[in-house]
């Protein structure tokens with residue numbers, strides 16, 4: 001009925017708890033869905049160069065969080081020439097913690 005649900009997270013449709021979000025982040029990092037990034041959220045390009053993000057703050061009801069798949073991400077990271085990643089503030093915080101491990 002609703003094909004957009006399949007495009008979200010594997011377990012779309014329900015809120016994920018912290019442990020589930022952390023598992024999801026590790027899956028996405030392993031799969032390359034979440035790019036290598038530095039502590040300041042700069043992307044690390046294939047040549048090893050840091051690509052700084054332009055961060056836009058503001059809830060976007062149309063888009064979905066790149067981590068948990070739920071709508072309404074509050075942060076959008078624009079990486080010039082590469083990609084846009086959108087996250088909930090909480091999901092982004094957990095991603096920062098996971099990549100700092």
Ligand SMILES: [Zn+2]
Pocket residue numbers: 065066067068069070087088091
């Ligand atoms: Zn999220």
